[in-house]
Amino acid sequence: MTVPLLLASNRGPVSYAEDGRGGLVARRGGGGLVSAVAGATASGAALWVCAALSAADRLAASAASGKVLPGVEMLDIDPVTFDRAYNGVANATLWFVSHLLYDTPTAPVFDARTRREWAAYRAYGDAFAEALARSAGPRAAVLVQDYHLALTPRQLRERRPDLRIGHFSHTPWAPPEYFCLLPDDVAREVLLGMLGADAIGFHSPRWADAFGRCCVEVLGASWSPADGVTFEERTTRVSVHPLGIDADELRACVARPDVQGRLPLLRELVGDRQLLLRIDRTELSKNIVRGLEAYRELLETRPQWRRRVVHLAFAYPSRHDLPEYRAYTGAVQRVAREVNEQFAESGWLPVHLEVSDDYPRSLAAFTLADVLLVNPLRDGMNLVAKEGPVLSDRGVSLVLSRQAGAADELGADAHLVNPYDVTQTAEALHEALSTPAPLRSERSERLAKAATALPPTAWLAAQIAALPPA
Numbered sequence: 486m487t488v489p490l491l492l493a494s495n496r497g498p499v500s501y502a503e504d505g506r507g508g509l510v511a512r513r514g515g516g517g518l519v520s521a522v523a524g525a526t527a528s529g530a531a532l533w534v535c536a537a538l539s540a541a542d543r544l545a546a547s548a549a550s551g552k553v554l555p556g557v558e559m560l561d562i563d564p565v566t567f568d569r570a571y572n573g574v575a576n577a578t579l580w581f582v583s584h585l586l587y588d589t590p591t592a593p594v595f596d597a598r599t600r601r602e603w604a605a606y607r608a609y610g611d612a613f614a615e616a617l618a619r620s621a622g623p624r625a626a627v628l629v630q631d632y633h634l635a636l637t638p639r640q641l642r643e644r645r646p647d648l649r650i651g652h653f654s655h656t657p658w659a660p661p662e663y664f665c666l667l668p669d670d671v672a673r674e675v676l677l678g679m680l681g682a683d684a685i686g687f688h689s690p691r692w693a694d695a696f697g698r699c700c701v702e703v704l705g706a707s708w709s710p711a712d713g714v715t716f717e718e719r720t721t722r723v724s725v726h727p728l729g730i731d732a733d734e735l736r737a738c739v740a741r742p743d744v745q746g747r748l749p750l751l752r753e754l755v756g757d758r759q760l761l762l763r764i765d766r767t768e769l770s771k772n773i774v775r776g777l778e779a780y781r782e783l784l785e786t787r788p789q790w791r792r793r794v795v796h797l798a799f800a801y802p803s804r805h806d807l808p809e810y811r812a813y814t815g816a817v818q819r820v821a822r823e824v825n826e827q828f829a830e831s832g833w834l835p836v837h838l839e840v841s842d843d844y845p846r847s848l849a850a851f852t853l854a855d856v857l858l859v860n861p862l863r864d865g866m867n868l869v870a871k872e873g874p875v876l877s878d879r880g881v882s883l884v885l886s887r888q889a890g891a892a893d894e895l896g897a898d899a900h901l902v903n904p905y906d907v908t909q910t911a912e913a914l915h916e917a918l919s920t921p922a923p924l925r926s927e928r929s930e931r932l933a934k935a936a937t938a939l940p941p942t943a944w945l946a947a948q949i950a951a952l953p954p955a
Contacts, residue, residue, distance in 0.1 A: 487622035490531040490949070492522055493613050495571070495633035497535025499554055501545040509545050511554070518630070521941035526556025534558045534616050536567065536609075558620070562612055570609035572806050573602030575633045578667075579675075583632065583656040584770040584863045585663055595668050603671060607636055610678070614640035621648055624955045628948055629682065631655050636674065639681025649952040652679050653686040653726070656865040657890070658695040661702035672703050680706075680714060684722040684951040688866040689890035693723050726947045727894055729939040730871045739848050739876060747849035754795065754837060755853060759918055761796045762854040764847045764869050766803035767814040767840070772860045772886070772904050773800050774813075777820040777836070779860075779910035784828050784835060787915050792833045794918060797850055801842040814840070851876035855925075856917040857883050860904045864889040871895070871936030880926035882917035884910065894935045898928040 498519045504510045513519065525531035537543040537559050546559040553559045562570075578599075581587050614637050617627055629637050629652045638650050658664075665672055676699060679685055687693040690710070697708035706716035713722040738744065761780065765771040780796050800817050804810040821838040828835045839846070851857075857873040870891040873881050885892055885899040892901060900913040920928075939947065 487620060487625070488530070488532045489622050489625050489955075490525060491534065491617055491621055491625060491627045492518075492531060492630065493534045493617055493627065493634055493637060494518065494630035495536050495575070496538065497557055497559060498523060498526065498533055499557060500538065501541040501553075502539075503541055509541055511545075518941065521945040526554070529556060532556055532558060532620050534560065534613060534620070536571075536613075537561045558616060560612055560616060562609060566605045566608050569602040569605035571633065572804075573599075574606040576804055577807055578602075579632045579635070580656065582659050582664060582666060583654075583865075585659060586769050586862070587666065589666070593666060595671075599668075607674075610634050610636035611640050613637045614644060617641050618644040618648075621645060623647060624649060626949050626952055626955070627651070628653065628945070636678035637681075639678045642681040649955065650682045651684045651686065651948050651952055652682040653948060654692065654696075654865065655688065655728075656692075657689075657863045657888075658687065658692040658699070660695050661699045664695075664699045665703065669703075672699075676700055676703055677716075680716055680719075680721045682721055683953055684724060684948070685714075686724050686726045686948055686951065688725070688727045689893050690725050691893075692865065692890065693725050697723060722951055724947070724951045726944050726951075727890065727939055728866055728868070728941065728944045730868065730875050730936050731940040731942075732875050732933070732937045735848075735872060735875055739852060741845070743845040744848045747843075747846045748852070751797075751846070751849055751853055754797075756795075758792070758833075759794045759855040760850070760853050761794055761856045761858060761914065761918070762799075762850050762873070763797070763858045764799045764850070765801070767800045767810065767817055768803045769809060769813055770862050770864065772862050773798065773817045774820055775904065775907055775910065776858050776860050777817070777824060778907045779858075779914060780836070781820075781824045781827070782907055782911035783914045784824070786911065790915070790918065791828060791835075792830065795834075796836045798836060798838045799843075799847055799850070800838060800840055802840060848876065851881075852878045854881050856914065857881050858910075858914070859889060859891070860884065860886045860902060860910060861889050862886070862904050864891070866890040870899075871932075874929045874932035875936055877929050877933075880922065880929035881932075882920050882925050882928070883932060884913045884917050894938065895932055898931045898935075 498514050499511050501509045526533050537546045543561050545553050546561040551558045627650045638652050700706040700714045708714050821836045824836050859870040867889040883899040886904040887901045902910045902913045
Protein backbone atom coordinates (compact mmCIF):
# COMPACT_ATOMS: atom_id res chain seq x y z
CA MET A 486 0.00 0.00 0.00
CA THR A 487 1.34 3.46 -0.88
CA VAL A 488 0.43 6.76 0.79
CA PRO A 489 0.39 10.40 -0.38
CA LEU A 490 2.10 11.96 2.68
CA LEU A 491 5.10 10.57 4.56
CA LEU A 492 7.04 11.90 7.52
CA ALA A 493 10.52 10.71 8.51
CA SER A 494 12.21 11.44 11.82
CA ASN A 495 14.62 9.76 14.18
CA ARG A 496 12.08 9.70 17.02
CA GLY A 497 8.54 8.57 16.30
CA PRO A 498 5.11 9.25 17.78
CA VAL A 499 5.33 6.25 20.09
CA SER A 500 7.96 4.49 22.20
CA TYR A 501 7.88 1.23 24.12
CA ALA A 502 8.90 0.06 27.57
CA GLU A 503 8.79 -3.28 29.34
CA ASP A 504 5.75 -3.65 31.58
CA GLY A 505 7.46 -5.89 34.17
CA ARG A 506 5.40 -8.92 33.17
CA GLY A 507 7.27 -9.87 30.02
CA GLY A 508 5.21 -7.60 27.80
CA LEU A 509 5.55 -4.15 26.29
CA VAL A 510 3.59 -0.97 26.88
CA ALA A 511 3.32 1.82 24.30
CA ARG A 512 3.77 5.46 25.28
CA ARG A 513 2.60 8.27 23.02
CA GLY A 514 5.21 10.94 22.46
CA GLY A 515 4.62 14.62 23.03
CA GLY A 516 5.43 17.77 21.11
CA GLY A 517 4.10 19.64 18.12
CA LEU A 518 5.11 17.06 15.53
CA VAL A 519 2.99 14.34 17.16
CA SER A 520 0.04 16.70 17.47
CA ALA A 521 0.29 17.73 13.84
CA VAL A 522 0.53 14.25 12.31
CA ALA A 523 -1.21 11.84 14.72
CA GLY A 524 -4.64 12.18 13.14
CA ALA A 525 -3.38 11.65 9.61
CA THR A 526 -1.36 8.54 10.53
CA ALA A 527 -4.26 7.00 12.46
CA SER A 528 -6.59 7.46 9.47
CA GLY A 529 -4.13 5.96 7.00
CA ALA A 530 -3.68 9.25 5.15
CA ALA A 531 -0.02 9.48 6.17
CA LEU A 532 2.88 7.25 7.17
CA TRP A 533 5.42 8.16 9.84
CA VAL A 534 8.75 6.35 9.46
CA CYS A 535 10.93 6.41 12.58
CA ALA A 536 13.71 4.42 14.25
CA ALA A 537 13.62 1.96 17.12
CA LEU A 538 15.52 3.84 19.83
CA SER A 539 15.61 1.23 22.60
CA ALA A 540 15.68 -2.51 23.13
CA ALA A 541 11.93 -2.42 23.86
CA ASP A 542 11.34 -0.51 20.62
CA ARG A 543 13.30 -3.15 18.72
CA LEU A 544 11.24 -5.93 20.27
CA ALA A 545 8.03 -4.16 19.29
CA ALA A 546 9.26 -3.46 15.76
CA SER A 547 10.42 -7.05 15.30
CA ALA A 548 7.15 -8.52 16.56
CA ALA A 549 5.08 -6.27 14.30
CA SER A 550 7.40 -6.37 11.26
CA GLY A 551 7.86 -2.64 11.77
CA LYS A 552 4.16 -1.71 11.64
CA VAL A 553 3.85 -0.95 15.35
CA LEU A 554 0.74 1.24 14.98
CA PRO A 555 -1.54 2.22 12.09
CA GLY A 556 0.39 4.71 10.03
CA VAL A 557 3.69 4.18 11.88
CA GLU A 558 6.64 2.15 10.61
CA MET A 559 9.49 1.68 13.08
CA LEU A 560 12.84 0.67 11.57
CA ASP A 561 14.88 -1.88 13.50
CA ILE A 562 18.33 -0.65 12.48
CA ASP A 563 21.39 -2.63 13.56
CA PRO A 564 22.32 -1.39 17.08
CA VAL A 565 25.97 -0.74 16.18
CA THR A 566 24.98 1.27 13.12
CA PHE A 567 22.41 3.15 15.18
CA ASP A 568 24.90 3.97 17.96
CA ARG A 569 27.56 5.22 15.57
CA ALA A 570 25.08 7.28 13.56
CA TYR A 571 23.04 8.64 16.48
CA ASN A 572 25.65 9.13 19.21
CA GLY A 573 28.81 9.39 17.13
CA VAL A 574 27.62 11.68 14.32
CA ALA A 575 24.20 13.21 15.00
CA ASN A 576 24.59 14.06 18.69
CA ALA A 577 28.36 14.26 19.16
CA THR A 578 29.23 15.97 15.87
CA LEU A 579 26.40 17.63 13.95
CA TRP A 580 24.67 18.87 17.12
CA PHE A 581 27.95 20.31 18.40
CA VAL A 582 28.59 22.08 15.08
CA SER A 583 25.10 23.55 14.78
CA HIS A 584 25.16 24.87 18.37
CA LEU A 585 28.82 26.05 18.25
CA LEU A 586 29.67 23.87 21.25
CA TYR A 587 33.18 22.64 20.52
CA ASP A 588 36.13 23.56 22.73
CA THR A 589 38.15 24.07 19.56
CA PRO A 590 41.69 23.87 21.02
CA THR A 591 41.00 20.19 21.72
CA ALA A 592 37.97 19.22 19.62
CA PRO A 593 36.84 18.07 17.16
CA VAL A 594 39.32 15.42 16.05
CA PHE A 595 38.44 13.62 12.83
CA ASP A 596 40.19 10.29 12.36
CA ALA A 597 39.59 6.68 11.27
CA ARG A 598 36.95 6.18 13.99
CA THR A 599 35.08 9.24 12.72
CA ARG A 600 35.04 7.77 9.21
CA ARG A 601 33.49 4.54 10.52
CA GLU A 602 30.83 6.60 12.27
CA TRP A 603 30.18 8.62 9.13
CA ALA A 604 29.72 5.43 7.11
CA ALA A 605 27.14 4.33 9.70
CA TYR A 606 25.37 7.70 9.48
CA ARG A 607 25.17 7.29 5.72
CA ALA A 608 23.74 3.77 6.13
CA TYR A 609 21.25 5.07 8.72
CA GLY A 610 19.89 7.68 6.33
CA ASP A 611 19.82 5.14 3.53
CA ALA A 612 17.61 2.82 5.57
CA PHE A 613 15.06 5.61 5.89
CA ALA A 614 15.31 6.41 2.18
CA GLU A 615 14.64 2.78 1.31
CA ALA A 616 11.57 2.59 3.56
CA LEU A 617 10.18 5.88 2.25
CA ALA A 618 10.74 4.93 -1.38
CA ARG A 619 8.94 1.63 -0.84
CA SER A 620 5.83 3.18 0.72
CA ALA A 621 5.42 6.50 -1.09
CA GLY A 622 2.73 6.85 -3.72
CA PRO A 623 3.38 8.60 -7.05
CA ARG A 624 4.31 12.28 -6.51
CA ALA A 625 3.84 11.81 -2.77
CA ALA A 626 4.95 14.53 -0.35
CA VAL A 627 7.77 13.38 1.95
CA LEU A 628 8.79 15.56 4.91
CA VAL A 629 12.18 14.60 6.38
CA GLN A 630 12.90 16.02 9.81
CA ASP A 631 16.13 17.24 11.35
CA TYR A 632 19.87 16.70 11.48
CA HIS A 633 19.69 12.96 12.08
CA LEU A 634 18.57 12.55 8.46
CA ALA A 635 20.52 15.21 6.58
CA LEU A 636 21.54 12.76 3.85
CA THR A 637 18.14 11.18 3.34
CA PRO A 638 16.64 13.66 0.83
CA ARG A 639 19.36 12.97 -1.76
CA GLN A 640 19.34 9.22 -1.03
CA LEU A 641 15.58 9.19 -1.52
CA ARG A 642 15.65 11.28 -4.71
CA GLU A 643 18.11 8.84 -6.26
CA ARG A 644 15.52 6.10 -5.73
CA ARG A 645 12.35 8.07 -6.43
CA PRO A 646 12.90 11.24 -8.50
CA ASP A 647 9.12 11.65 -8.82
CA LEU A 648 8.65 12.45 -5.12
CA ARG A 649 8.18 15.93 -3.67
CA ILE A 650 10.69 16.07 -0.83
CA GLY A 651 11.05 18.54 2.01
CA HIS A 652 13.61 18.72 4.81
CA PHE A 653 13.16 20.70 8.02
CA SER A 654 15.97 21.55 10.48
CA HIS A 655 14.87 22.04 14.07
CA THR A 656 18.36 23.15 15.13
CA PRO A 657 20.22 26.36 14.38
CA TRP A 658 22.62 26.31 11.45
CA ALA A 659 26.27 27.18 11.88
CA PRO A 660 27.90 30.00 9.91
CA PRO A 661 30.36 28.86 7.21
CA GLU A 662 33.49 29.45 9.26
CA TYR A 663 32.20 27.08 11.96
CA PHE A 664 30.43 24.60 9.69
CA CYS A 665 33.77 24.08 7.94
CA LEU A 666 35.18 22.48 11.07
CA LEU A 667 33.70 19.37 9.47
CA PRO A 668 36.01 17.50 7.07
CA ASP A 669 35.65 18.92 3.58
CA ASP A 670 34.01 15.82 2.12
CA VAL A 671 31.62 15.49 5.06
CA ALA A 672 30.57 19.15 4.90
CA ARG A 673 29.94 18.78 1.20
CA GLU A 674 27.95 15.56 1.64
CA VAL A 675 25.72 17.12 4.32
CA LEU A 676 24.82 20.05 2.09
CA LEU A 677 24.31 17.91 -1.01
CA GLY A 678 22.18 15.52 1.01
CA MET A 679 19.84 18.29 2.08
CA LEU A 680 19.80 19.87 -1.37
CA GLY A 681 18.27 16.63 -2.60
CA ALA A 682 15.05 18.12 -1.23
CA ASP A 683 12.78 20.41 -3.23
CA ALA A 684 12.29 22.64 -0.18
CA ILE A 685 14.27 23.14 3.01
CA GLY A 686 12.78 24.75 6.13
CA PHE A 687 14.16 26.44 9.25
CA HIS A 688 12.65 28.10 12.31
CA SER A 689 14.46 31.42 11.82
CA PRO A 690 15.74 33.54 8.92
CA ARG A 691 19.11 33.54 10.69
CA TRP A 692 19.47 29.78 10.32
CA ALA A 693 18.23 29.85 6.71
CA ASP A 694 20.78 32.51 5.81
CA ALA A 695 23.63 30.60 7.49
CA PHE A 696 22.70 27.48 5.50
CA GLY A 697 22.64 29.44 2.25
CA ARG A 698 26.04 30.98 2.94
CA CYS A 699 27.47 27.52 3.69
CA CYS A 700 26.24 26.36 0.28
CA VAL A 701 28.02 29.30 -1.34
CA GLU A 702 31.25 28.74 0.60
CA VAL A 703 31.46 24.95 0.37
CA LEU A 704 29.76 24.14 -2.94
CA GLY A 705 30.11 27.34 -4.93
CA ALA A 706 26.31 27.48 -5.19
CA SER A 707 24.27 30.64 -5.59
CA TRP A 708 21.91 31.71 -2.81
CA SER A 709 19.29 34.33 -2.10
CA PRO A 710 16.32 34.25 0.30
CA ALA A 711 13.94 34.92 -2.59
CA ASP A 712 15.31 32.30 -4.98
CA GLY A 713 16.76 29.64 -2.68
CA VAL A 714 19.96 27.69 -3.37
CA THR A 715 20.89 26.85 -6.95
CA PHE A 716 23.54 24.23 -7.58
CA GLU A 717 24.27 22.38 -10.80
CA GLU A 718 21.19 23.85 -12.52
CA ARG A 719 18.83 22.68 -9.78
CA THR A 720 17.18 25.04 -7.28
CA THR A 721 16.05 24.15 -3.77
CA ARG A 722 13.62 26.50 -2.08
CA VAL A 723 14.62 27.66 1.42
CA SER A 724 11.75 28.77 3.68
CA VAL A 725 11.18 29.85 7.27
CA HIS A 726 8.38 28.22 9.28
CA PRO A 727 8.62 29.07 13.02
CA LEU A 728 6.77 26.31 14.87
CA GLY A 729 4.19 27.55 17.36
CA ILE A 730 2.01 26.16 20.12
CA ASP A 731 -1.44 24.56 19.97
CA ALA A 732 -2.92 26.54 22.84
CA ASP A 733 -6.13 24.52 23.14
CA GLU A 734 -4.32 21.21 23.35
CA LEU A 735 -1.77 22.53 25.85
CA ARG A 736 -4.46 23.99 28.11
CA ALA A 737 -6.40 20.72 27.91
CA CYS A 738 -3.29 18.95 29.18
CA VAL A 739 -3.09 21.33 32.14
CA ALA A 740 -6.68 20.47 33.08
CA ARG A 741 -5.82 16.78 33.51
CA PRO A 742 -5.91 15.36 37.05
CA ASP A 743 -2.21 14.43 37.04
CA VAL A 744 -1.28 18.06 36.35
CA GLN A 745 -3.77 19.58 38.76
CA GLY A 746 -2.58 17.15 41.41
CA ARG A 747 0.92 18.70 41.29
CA LEU A 748 -0.32 22.20 42.06
CA PRO A 749 -0.85 22.04 45.86
CA LEU A 750 2.75 21.00 46.56
CA LEU A 751 4.11 23.63 44.18
CA ARG A 752 1.98 26.36 45.75
CA GLU A 753 3.20 25.32 49.20
CA LEU A 754 6.80 25.39 48.02
CA VAL A 755 6.49 28.87 46.49
CA GLY A 756 4.31 30.40 49.21
CA ASP A 757 3.87 34.15 48.87
CA ARG A 758 7.12 34.61 46.96
CA GLN A 759 7.63 35.18 43.25
CA LEU A 760 8.45 32.10 41.22
CA LEU A 761 11.42 32.14 38.85
CA LEU A 762 11.10 29.07 36.64
CA ARG A 763 13.24 27.28 34.11
CA ILE A 764 12.43 24.00 32.37
CA ASP A 765 15.16 22.35 30.29
CA ARG A 766 16.99 19.17 29.51
CA THR A 767 20.53 19.11 30.89
CA GLU A 768 21.71 19.87 27.40
CA LEU A 769 25.02 21.71 26.92
CA SER A 770 23.39 24.35 24.74
CA LYS A 771 20.69 25.17 27.31
CA ASN A 772 23.14 27.17 29.43
CA ILE A 773 21.73 26.13 32.79
CA VAL A 774 24.94 26.80 34.72
CA ARG A 775 25.14 30.44 33.62
CA GLY A 776 21.46 30.82 34.49
CA LEU A 777 22.15 29.66 38.03
CA GLU A 778 25.18 31.95 38.22
CA ALA A 779 22.98 34.88 37.15
CA TYR A 780 20.52 34.04 39.93
CA ARG A 781 23.44 33.90 42.38
CA GLU A 782 24.58 37.36 41.19
CA LEU A 783 21.02 38.69 41.54
CA LEU A 784 20.94 37.62 45.19
CA GLU A 785 24.42 39.03 45.78
CA THR A 786 23.85 42.44 44.18
CA ARG A 787 20.13 42.85 44.87
CA PRO A 788 19.69 41.56 48.41
CA GLN A 789 16.09 42.83 48.47
CA TRP A 790 15.14 39.68 46.53
CA ARG A 791 16.35 37.32 49.22
CA ARG A 792 13.40 35.43 50.71
CA ARG A 793 11.13 37.09 48.13
CA VAL A 794 11.83 34.76 45.21
CA VAL A 795 12.13 31.01 44.71
CA HIS A 796 13.93 29.51 41.73
CA LEU A 797 12.50 26.22 40.46
CA ALA A 798 15.01 24.72 38.04
CA PHE A 799 13.73 21.62 36.27
CA ALA A 800 16.79 20.17 34.54
CA TYR A 801 15.94 16.78 33.15
CA PRO A 802 18.73 14.33 32.20
CA SER A 803 19.72 14.19 28.55
CA ARG A 804 22.11 12.08 26.46
CA HIS A 805 23.94 10.47 29.36
CA ASP A 806 25.61 8.14 26.88
CA LEU A 807 27.98 11.05 26.19
CA PRO A 808 30.54 11.96 28.89
CA GLU A 809 30.19 15.70 28.26
CA TYR A 810 26.53 15.52 29.27
CA ARG A 811 27.20 13.56 32.44
CA ALA A 812 29.79 16.13 33.44
CA TYR A 813 27.44 19.01 32.68
CA THR A 814 24.67 17.52 34.81
CA GLY A 815 27.17 17.33 37.67
CA ALA A 816 28.09 21.01 37.18
CA VAL A 817 24.42 22.03 37.30
CA GLN A 818 23.94 20.17 40.57
CA ARG A 819 27.13 21.64 42.05
CA VAL A 820 26.22 25.28 41.31
CA ALA A 821 22.65 24.84 42.61
CA ARG A 822 24.08 23.39 45.81
CA GLU A 823 26.54 26.31 46.15
CA VAL A 824 23.77 28.90 45.78
CA ASN A 825 21.77 27.22 48.50
CA GLU A 826 24.78 26.94 50.80
CA GLN A 827 25.51 30.64 50.31
CA PHE A 828 22.02 32.09 50.75
CA ALA A 829 19.61 29.61 52.36
CA GLU A 830 17.87 30.78 55.52
CA SER A 831 15.40 29.15 57.84
CA GLY A 832 12.18 28.70 55.87
CA TRP A 833 13.73 29.67 52.52
CA LEU A 834 15.66 27.54 50.06
CA PRO A 835 16.67 29.76 47.11
CA VAL A 836 16.96 26.97 44.48
CA HIS A 837 14.88 23.84 44.09
CA LEU A 838 16.62 21.74 41.45
CA GLU A 839 14.67 18.80 40.08
CA VAL A 840 16.40 16.31 37.80
CA SER A 841 13.67 13.67 37.61
CA ASP A 842 11.58 14.08 34.47
CA ASP A 843 8.00 14.95 35.39
CA TYR A 844 6.04 16.51 32.53
CA PRO A 845 2.81 17.06 34.53
CA ARG A 846 4.83 18.93 37.18
CA SER A 847 6.38 21.13 34.47
CA LEU A 848 2.96 22.02 33.07
CA ALA A 849 1.67 22.86 36.53
CA ALA A 850 4.68 25.06 37.25
CA PHE A 851 4.08 27.07 34.07
CA THR A 852 0.74 28.22 35.42
CA LEU A 853 2.34 29.63 38.59
CA ALA A 854 5.48 31.25 37.17
CA ASP A 855 6.12 34.97 37.54
CA VAL A 856 9.37 34.92 35.56
CA LEU A 857 10.49 32.35 33.00
CA LEU A 858 14.21 32.09 32.26
CA VAL A 859 15.14 30.72 28.81
CA ASN A 860 18.81 31.51 28.11
CA PRO A 861 20.21 28.96 25.62
CA LEU A 862 23.56 29.56 23.97
CA ARG A 863 21.82 28.74 20.67
CA ASP A 864 18.48 27.14 19.96
CA GLY A 865 16.65 26.42 16.74
CA MET A 866 13.38 27.62 18.27
CA ASN A 867 12.72 26.80 21.97
CA LEU A 868 9.09 25.95 22.66
CA VAL A 869 9.44 26.42 26.44
CA ALA A 870 9.62 30.17 25.78
CA LYS A 871 6.27 29.87 24.00
CA GLU A 872 4.56 27.47 26.38
CA GLY A 873 5.13 29.67 29.44
CA PRO A 874 3.11 32.70 28.29
CA VAL A 875 0.33 30.47 26.91
CA LEU A 876 -0.13 28.67 30.25
CA SER A 877 0.54 31.51 32.69
CA ASP A 878 -2.40 32.21 34.99
CA ARG A 879 -1.60 35.84 35.73
CA GLY A 880 1.07 36.81 33.21
CA VAL A 881 4.73 35.88 33.08
CA SER A 882 7.84 37.94 32.39
CA LEU A 883 10.13 36.21 29.88
CA VAL A 884 13.91 36.51 30.13
CA LEU A 885 15.05 35.19 26.76
CA SER A 886 18.36 34.59 25.03
CA ARG A 887 18.65 36.53 21.80
CA GLN A 888 20.31 33.40 20.34
CA ALA A 889 17.07 31.41 20.52
CA GLY A 890 15.03 31.22 17.33
CA ALA A 891 12.00 32.23 19.42
CA ALA A 892 13.56 35.66 19.94
CA ASP A 893 12.53 36.56 16.38
CA GLU A 894 8.86 36.43 17.38
CA LEU A 895 8.96 37.10 21.12
CA GLY A 896 11.81 39.58 21.48
CA ALA A 897 9.65 42.73 21.48
CA ASP A 898 7.93 41.72 24.73
CA ALA A 899 10.75 39.75 26.37
CA HIS A 900 13.82 40.79 28.32
CA LEU A 901 16.47 39.81 25.76
CA VAL A 902 19.94 38.84 26.97
CA ASN A 903 23.33 37.85 25.67
CA PRO A 904 23.44 34.25 26.99
CA TYR A 905 27.15 34.52 27.83
CA ASP A 906 26.69 37.68 29.94
CA VAL A 907 25.86 36.60 33.49
CA THR A 908 25.69 40.16 34.81
CA GLN A 909 23.28 41.26 32.09
CA THR A 910 21.13 38.20 32.77
CA ALA A 911 21.07 38.99 36.49
CA GLU A 912 19.95 42.55 35.70
CA ALA A 913 17.25 41.20 33.35
CA LEU A 914 15.99 38.94 36.14
CA HIS A 915 15.76 41.98 38.43
CA GLU A 916 13.82 43.92 35.78
CA ALA A 917 11.50 40.98 35.14
CA LEU A 918 10.78 40.48 38.84
CA SER A 919 10.18 44.23 39.22
CA THR A 920 7.73 44.56 36.32
CA PRO A 921 4.34 45.86 37.55
CA ALA A 922 1.57 43.27 37.31
CA PRO A 923 -0.55 45.14 34.68
CA LEU A 924 2.43 45.57 32.35
CA ARG A 925 3.53 41.99 32.90
CA SER A 926 0.04 40.79 32.00
CA GLU A 927 -0.09 42.92 28.82
CA ARG A 928 3.26 41.66 27.62
CA SER A 929 2.39 38.08 28.46
CA GLU A 930 -0.79 38.29 26.38
CA ARG A 931 1.19 39.55 23.40
CA LEU A 932 3.76 36.81 23.90
CA ALA A 933 1.01 34.18 23.95
CA LYS A 934 -0.48 35.56 20.74
CA ALA A 935 2.88 35.41 18.99
CA ALA A 936 3.55 31.93 20.38
CA THR A 937 0.40 30.52 18.79
CA ALA A 938 0.72 32.21 15.39
CA LEU A 939 1.77 29.01 13.56
CA PRO A 940 0.45 25.99 15.52
CA PRO A 941 1.66 22.50 14.57
CA THR A 942 -1.02 21.70 11.99
CA ALA A 943 -0.46 25.04 10.20
CA TRP A 944 3.33 24.60 10.48
CA LEU A 945 3.10 21.19 8.81
CA ALA A 946 0.79 22.57 6.13
CA ALA A 947 3.31 25.35 5.41
CA GLN A 948 6.01 22.74 4.75
CA ILE A 949 3.74 20.91 2.32
CA ALA A 950 2.77 24.17 0.61
CA ALA A 951 6.47 24.93 0.01
CA LEU A 952 6.80 21.79 -2.14
CA PRO A 953 6.15 21.72 -5.89
CA PRO A 954 2.50 21.00 -6.80
CA ALA A 955 1.45 17.35 -7.03
